[in-house]
Amino acid sequence: MTEAFKKYICKTCGLIYDEELGDPDSGLAPGTRFEDIPDDWYCPLCLVGKSDFMLLDSTKEKSPSDSAPKRKAKSRADVLIIGAGYAGWQATENVRQALPDAEISLLTACDGTVYPKPTLSMALSQGRTPDDLKETTADQKAAELNIGVKTLTKVISINAQRKKVMTTSGSYQYDKLILATGAKALTPKVEGNAAKDMLTINDLPAYRRFIEALKGKKSVTLIGGGLIATELAEDLISQSIQVTMVIRGAHLMSQILPEAISQTLEAKLQAKGVQFYKNSELKEMHQSETGYQLHTDQGEQFETDVVVAAIGLAPILDLAKKAKLKTNIGICIDQHCLTSNPDIFAIGDGVESEGVLQAYLEPIRRQAKAIAAYLKGEETHAFKVLPSLIKTKTPSLSIMISPPLHATHGQWESTLMVGDNQRLLYKDGDKVSGFALSGELVTSANALYKELFSA
Amino acid sequence: MISQIVEKDLKPLTVSIDHGQYTTEVLTKIGQAGGFRHHIPSLNNGDLNLFGTIQDMATISEECMSTGFMMWAQTVCAWYIENSENEWLKSEIMPKMVDGEYFGATALSNPMKYFAGIEDLKLSAEETEDGYIINGTLPWVSNLLEGSSNHFFGSIFSVHDHDKNYEKDVMALIPCDLEGLTMKQMVEFIGMEGTGTYSLLFDNVFLPKKYLLADPLKPYLEKIKAGFILLQTGMAAGVIKGSINEMEKANLTLSEINEFLDDSPEELKEDLEDAIELIQTLCEDPFIAGQEYIQSVLEARLLGAEMCKRAADSVMQHTGAKGYLVDAAAQRKMREAYFVIIVTPSIKHLRKEISRLEAA
Numbered sequence: 115m116t117e118a119f120k121k122y123i124c125k126t127c128g129l130i131y132d133e134e135l136g137d138p139d140s141g142l143a144p145g146t147r148f149e150d151i152p153d154d155w156y157c158p159l160c161l162v163g164k165s166d167f168m169l170l171d172s173t174k175e176k177s178p179s180d181s182a183p184k185r186k187a188k189s190r191a192d193v194l195i196i197g198a199g200y201a202g203w204q205a206t207e208n209v210r211q212a213l214p215d216a217e218i219s220l221l222t223a224c225d226g227t228v229y230p231k232p233t234l235s236m237a238l239s240q241g242r243t244p245d246d247l248k249e250t251t252a253d254q255k256a257a258e259l260n261i262g263v264k265t266l267t268k269v270i271s272i273n274a275q276r277k278k279v280m281t282t283s284g285s286y287q288y289d290k291l292i293l294a295t296g297a298k299a300l301t302p303k304v305e306g307n308a309a310k311d312m313l314t315i316n317d318l319p320a321y322r323r324f325i326e327a328l329k330g331k332k333s334v335t336l337i338g339g340g341l342i343a344t345e346l347a348e349d350l351i352s353q354s355i356q357v358t359m360v361i362r363g364a365h366l367m368s369q370i371l372p373e374a375i376s377q378t379l380e381a382k383l384q385a386k387g388v389q390f391y392k393n394s395e396l397k398e399m400h401q402s403e404t405g406y407q408l409h410t411d412q413g414e415q416f417e418t419d420v421v422v423a424a425i426g427l428a429p430i431l432d433l434a435k436k437a438k439l440k441t442n443i444g445i446c447i448d449q450h451c452l453t454s455n456p457d458i459f460a461i462g463d464g465v466e467s468e469g470v471l472q473a474y475l476e477p478i479r480r481q482a483k484a485i486a487a488y489l490k491g492e493e494t495h496a497f498k499v500l501p502s503l504i505k506t507k508t509p510s511l512s513i514m515i516s517p518p519l520h521a522t523h524g525q526w527e528s529t530l531m532v533g534d535n536q537r538l539l540y541k542d543g544d545k546v547s548g549f550a551l552s553g554e555l556v557t558s559a560n561a562l563y564k565e566l567f568s569a
Numbered sequence: 570m571i572s573q574i575v576e577k578d579l580k581p582l583t584v585s586i587d588h589g590q591y592t593t594e595v596l597t598k599i600g601q602a603g604g605f606r607h608h609i610p611s612l613n614n615g616d617l618n619l620f621g622t623i624q625d626m627a628t629i630s631e632e633c634m635s636t637g638f639m640m641w642a643q644t645v646c647a648w649y650i651e652n653s654e655n656e657w658l659k660s661e662i663m664p665k666m667v668d669g670e671y672f673g674a675t676a677l678s679n680p681m682k683y684f685a686g687i688e689d690l691k692l693s694a695e696e697t698e699d700g701y702i703i704n705g706t707l708p709w710v711s712n713l714l715e716g717s718s719n720h721f722f723g724s725i726f727s728v729h730d731h732d733k734n735y736e737k738d739v740m741a742l743i744p745c746d747l748e749g750l751t752m753k754q755m756v757e758f759i760g761m762e763g764t765g766t767y768s769l770l771f772d773n774v775f776l777p778k779k780y781l782l783a784d785p786l787k788p789y790l791e792k793i794k795a796g797f798i799l800l801q802t803g804m805a806a807g808v809i810k811g812s813i814n815e816m817e818k819a820n821l822t823l824s825e826i827n828e829f830l831d832d833s834p835e836e837l838k839e840d841l842e843d844a845i846e847l848i849q850t851l852c853e854d855p856f857i858a859g860q861e862y863i864q865s866v867l868e869a870r871l872l873g874a875e876m877c878k879r880a881a882d883s884v885m886q887h888t889g890a891k892g893y894l895v896d897a898a899a900q901r902k903m904r905e906a907y908f909v910i911i912v913t914p915s916i917k918h919l920r921k922e923i924s925r926l927e928a929a
């Protein structure tokens with residue numbers, strides 16, 4: 115008698131590995147047992163190893179309770195972390211490991227719940243509710259790491275000279291400070307009496323509002339055509355929701371994806387009913403009898419039930435500016451993730467390194483290691499910007515890309531094209547600085563990445 | 570200059586003001602010394618120095634926050650006129666208000682709750698060709714004197730046509746000597762008794778149009794909002810400083826045992842300095858558009874109120890029984906500090922507003 119197939123979930127990003135389906139995109143045939151997966155296999159979404167997966171059913175039982183004892187943040191800490199997103203918790207974990215006896219505190223404006231953010235653009239098709247995504251509460255996590263935590267507490271200013279941060283409920287001294295304050299979702303400037311109803315999705319509470327707004331509704335309009343908007347479109351059509359996308363550019367994901375693959379994906383989404391308004395910007399959003407009436411700058415007008423903007427992120431800089439740290443588009447950091455102040459580190463979606471901003475999980479893990487090593491006095495694990503390897507959550511067409519870090523002078527060249535299966539290289543003169551694969555060719559992504567960038 | 574007024578004129582009156590004496594004497598002195606002028610560019614060589622007014626208000630509030638609160642009412646009322654387009658008010662009323670000959674007040678608590686969707690506007694008016702006929706009641710407006718032709722307050726009312734159809738909301742300056750306007754002191758407060766605080770009853774009060782401050786209202790409110798809130802931080806900074814002074818005095822004899830308390834004067838002092846630095850930065854340009862700036866302003870105001878809470882608690886514990894005596898400065902500071910906490914926008918109001926902005 116064969117054992118029933120099981121599902122495993124990536125603790126980091128929430129990807130579900132279903133033994134029955136396998137993961138053909140990374141070369142795992144349907145029916146591949148989790149234990150039979152080779153040890154050098156990576157989570158295709160966030161690139162953690164196999165050991166970061168756990169059996170899916172066990173996550174449900176472990177739903178957070180408030181029973182963990184409160185762990186108060188001390189008013190003085192050796193290492194103080196601001197922010198409890200992936201970056202804040204990664205930094206905390208790594209620093210705790212490096213400095214077992216240090217007094218560590220974490221302050222955060224949110225409630226500190228640990229959840230896999232990448233799941234926000236695939237939870238509908240996974241059949242998971244916002245509550246299902248909670249892994250642990252801040253108090254539980256703090257107890258586990260033996261740190262102090264204060265949630266729902268926004269830091270409003272930093273006094274770098276006195277080495278303390280201010281909140282409305284008191285101030286906290288630090289010896290070393292780690293800024294993990296992330297980025298803010300941008301919204302377009304739109305006229306009309308309903309403009310304030312536009313949603314964005316960059317954290318769990320915002321996602322919960324989105325799910326609330328979606329109840330009983332049939333149509334959603336997405337503003338933006340980037341990675342997150344595209345993934346949300348896929349997730350929504352899987353639930354038979356009518357999706358309209360208003361895209362400023364000429365193609366989906368035009369910042370990171372060559373036109374040839376965009377076109378294939380667009381055709382597939384269109385076949386599933388997605389309506390595109392390309393080269394178009396939303397100008398007005400009005401209340402209508404059933405939902406909203408939208409107007410674009412191209413004169414298009416249509417009705418919709420819910421409007422979500424996904425036009426990009428802007429690093430949060432106000433604290434860094436108050437501490438007089440060097441900032442550009444993000445907070446500038448060096449190879450130790452140090453800012454221009456020798457006692458302040460920065461990590462995550464809010465940072466800029468070598469002029470590059472990367473809002474992904476993988477670099478955050480390496481940044482956290484760099485900070486921990488540096489605090490321990492070791493010169494290992496220096497952080498360096500590497501091209502990212504991204505698998506888009508687009509079931510309609512498998513895509514893996516490694517966009518060029520500096521897409522200025524080069525261009526995409528198609529090297530293989532058989533139906534949906536395409537391979538394009540980004541060439542800057544003779545140098546290949548990025549690639550894009552679709553269809554069955556995605557299975558070669560890891561090898562190609564290694565060949566190009568692991569020299 | 571302001572500190573001399575505190576020593577010479579205010580200090581001898583602090584206790585009787587706390588007991589309910591309303592006087593304009595000190596306000597006039599402050600006006601003559603230039604304390605109401607810093608944030609009024611048209612009377613300050615084109616210079617907008619909001620922080621200057623806040624500092625003077627803090628110096629006053631450190632001794633007597635009732636007077637500090639009246640100073641806020643006065644300076645915010647001048648701020649209303651300065652930011653309006655009413656040239657008559659600017660030339661006939663505002664200079665005298667800034668000099669301390671006229672007195673200004675503000676009745677914006679109810680409208681603020683109205684715009685937050687908490688309650689209805691309490692005043693409504695019918696528009697005539699040359700003015701408004703106003704009816705309704707307003708609870709609690711400070712720095713007023715019954716029947717005075719030298720006292721004015723800024724207020725918002727809804728306007729309807731002859732058939733009672735709502736048209737719009739407008740804001741105007743209202744003199745205290747209008748016919749049909751009665752002022753009553755209905756209750757006794759535990760503090761701020763000497764602030765000339767009245768309930769106002771409007772019975773077909775005719776207000777000439779020359780007193781209009783804003784129509785349309787919305788863009789005007791956006792413009793004055795940050796200044797309105799930032800000016801209040803002068804009260805907070807002063808009362809906290811006053812509490813610290815009392816704690817330091819107590820520590821001359823009790824420092825050994827006071828070590829066991831939270832929030833030492835040194836800690837509060839450092840936090841206060843940081844907070845003041847933050848306020849100073851926010852004062853540089855009070856007209857910055859957008860959510861981020863106004864949220865920072867609300868946070869700074871909230872910080873002031875939360876620190877008042879700490880100071881109020883700590884000053885009582887540091888001073889002990891001496892601070893618990895009738896007319897002890899410590900318990901006066903405590904009562905004053907609680908006013909910063911509950912006056913509109915109160916801590917709960919601020920927290921709600923900030924979380925609303927955060928979610929947006």
Ligand SMILES: Cc1cc2nc3c(=O)[nH]c(=O)nc-3n(C[C@H](O)[C@H](O)[C@H](O)COP(=O)(O)OP(=O)(O)OC[C@H]3O[C@@H](n4cnc5c(N)ncnc54)[C@H](O)[C@@H]3O)c2cc1C
Nearest residue numbers: 197198199200201223224231232269295296462463473475
């Ligand atoms: C829908 C979606 C799908 C994604 N999919 C993927 C994917 O498939 N693979 C991948 O690698 N990445 C993906 N990402 C990106 C990845 O999730 C982010 O890079 C990562 O979660 C960022 O973490 P962070 O901690 O830097 O920021 P955040 O999660 O934004 O955390 C910031 C924290 O700082 C706190 N904070 C901010 N300001 C203050 C203050 N003043 N005081 C106190 N606290 C403050 C906040 O409350 C919060 O706790 C996705 C992102 C989204 C939105």
Ligand SMILES: Cc1cc2nc3c(=O)[nH]c(=O)nc-3n(C[C@H](O)[C@H](O)[C@H](O)COP(=O)(O)OP(=O)(O)OC[C@H]3O[C@@H](n4cnc5c(N)ncnc54)[C@H](O)[C@@H]3O)c2cc1C
Nearest residue numbers: 675676677678682709710711761766912913914915918921
């Ligand atoms: C001595 C004294 C002098 C005063 N002088 C003036 C003056 O000169 N001018 C003036 O305009 N007012 C004045 N007030 C009124 C003052 O500003 C406050 O509005 C008043 O104290 C609040 O009383 P309340 O009964 O509404 O209290 P509460 O209802 O408890 O309200 C307190 C605060 O909470 C807010 N609030 C209440 N419910 C909600 C809700 N659901 N959501 C969000 N916020 C909410 C209110 O806006 C208010 O800020 C004075 C009050 C006193 C005691």
